[in-house]
Amino acid sequence: MTPKPSSASNPPPRIVVLGSLNMDLVLRVPHAPAAGETLQGHSIATIPGGKGANQAVSCAREGAQVRMIGCVGDDAHGTALRNALEQDGIDTAMLRTVAGEPTGTALILVEDSGQNRIVIVPGANARVELDEAALKQQVQGAAFLVTQFETPMDQVARAIAVAHGAGCKVLLNPSPVQPIADALWPRIDTLVVNEIEAQTLCGQAADTPQQAAQAGQALRAKGIARVVVTLGARGAVAVDADGARHHPAPKVQAVDTTAAGDTFLGALAVALGEGQPFDDAVRLGIRAAALCIQQPGAQPSIPRRDAVLQSPLPPDWTAL
Numbered sequence: 095m096t097p098k099p100s101s102a103s104n105p106p107p108r109i110v111v112l113g114s115l116n117m118d119l120v121l122r123v124p125h126a127p128a129a130g131e132t133l134q135g136h137s138i139a140t141i142p143g144g145k146g147a148n149q150a151v152s153c154a155r156e157g158a159q160v161r162m163i164g165c166v167g168d169d170a171h172g173t174a175l176r177n178a179l180e181q182d183g184i185d186t187a188m189l190r191t192v193a194g195e196p197t198g199t200a201l202i203l204v205e206d207s208g209q210n211r212i213v214i215v216p217g218a219n220a221r222v223e224l225d226e227a228a229l230k231q232q233v234q235g236a237a238f239l240v241t242q243f244e245t246p247m248d249q250v251a252r253a254i255a256v257a258h259g260a261g262c263k264v265l266l267n268p269s270p271v272q273p274i275a276d277a278l279w280p281r282i283d284t285l286v287v288n289e290i291e292a293q294t295l296c297g298q299a300a301d302t303p304q305q306a307a308q309a310g311q312a313l314r315a316k317g318i319a320r321v322v323v324t325l326g327a328r329g330a331v332a333v334d335a336d337g338a339r340h341h342p343a344p345k346v347q348a349v350d351t352t353a354a355g356d357t358f359l360g361a362l363a364v365a366l367g368e369g370q371p372f373d374d375a376v377r378l379g380i381r382a383a384a385l386c387i388q389q390p391g392a393q394p395s396i397p398r399r400d401a402v403l404q405s406p407l408p409p410d411w412t413a414l
C-alpha cells in the first residue's frame with residue numbers, strides 16, 4: 095500500500111525530539127593505527143550527526159514540524175550543527191549553547207576493510223537539563239516526543255514522564271542501550287530497537303524474524319502499544335496487539351549504514367503522526383532507510399518524503 099502524504103486539510107504532525115547532536119569527524123584510513131604508530135589517512139570529512147539530530151532531520155525531511163531539544167558547545171561545530179537543523183526548517187529555540195563544553199563529537203575511523211572504529215565524546219550532550227514547564231508546552235498537541243539514550247538518562251526519564259502526563263505519545267529508541275526503569279515502560283507508546291537492544295532489554299535472542307517477534311512480544315508485555323525490532327538488511331519486525339509481521343528490506347548496495355536506524359525511525363514517527371496504519375509506517379521507514387544506506391554520511395544521506403515515495407516498493411510483509 096502506498097503511504098499517503100499529508101494534505102493541506104491534514105496539517106503536518108508536530109514532533110518534539112529530545113536528544114544528542116554530534117559533529118562526526120570521519121577519517122578514512124588504510125587500517126586502524128597500532129599503539130605508537132603514526133598513520134597517514136586518506137581523507138577527512140566533517141558531517142553533522144548524533145542520534146537526536148539525525149532523527150529530527152529525518153522527521154523534518156518526511157514533512158513534520160520539528161522542534162529539537164538538546165545542547166551544543168559554544169564553538170564552530172555547535173554553530174554548524176544548529177545551522178544544519180535550521181536549514182531543514184527545524185525549530186532550535188530550545189537548543190541550548192553551553193559555555194565551557196565542547197560540542198558532542200564522534201571520531202569515526204573507517205578502515206579500507208570497511209570496519210568502523212568510533213569514539214564519542216558527549217561534551218555538551220551531557221549537560222542537557224530539562225525545563226519541564228517549557229517541555230510541557232511543547233508536547234501539548236504534538237504527535238510524539240521522540241527520544242534516545244545519548245543524553246542523560248534522568249533527563250530522558252523526566253521528559254518521558256512530562257510528555258506522557260500531557261497526553262503526548264512517546265517514541266523511544268533506547269540507544270545506546272541501558273536498562274529501562276519499571277516505571278518508564280507504561281509511558282512508552284512505541285519502542286524502536288535493533289536486534290542487540292531487543293536482546294539486552296528482554297534477555298532473549300532477536301536475530302531471526304521469529305526470534306525478533308518473540309522478543310518484541312516480551313517487550314510489549316511490559317506495557318507498550320507497539321514495538322519495532324529492526325534487523326539490518328533483513329528489514330524489521332512490527333509487533334502490536336494484532337501480532338507480529340516481518341517486513342523485508344529491499345536488496346540494495348549498502349555504501350554506508352550510518353543513520354539507517356535514525357532515518358527509519360523518523361519516517362515511522364511521521365507516518366504514525368499522520369495517522370497511517372502501523373504496517374504502512376514501518377514500510378515507509380524501510381524504504382527511507384534503504385535510500386539512506388546508499389549514500390555516505392549521517393545527515394546528508396537522510397532522504398526526503400518525495401524521494402522515498404519514488405523509491406521501489408519493498409517485498410510484501412508476512413505474518414509471523
Ligand code: ADP
Binds near residue numbers: 355
Ligand atoms: P541500527 O543502525 O539502529 O542498528 P539496523 O541496522 O537494524 O539499525 O537498520 C535499520 C533499518 O535500516 C533496517 O530495519 C533496514 O530497514 C535498514 N537497513 C539497514 N541495513 C540495510 C541493508 N544492508 N539493506 C537494506 N536495508 C537496510
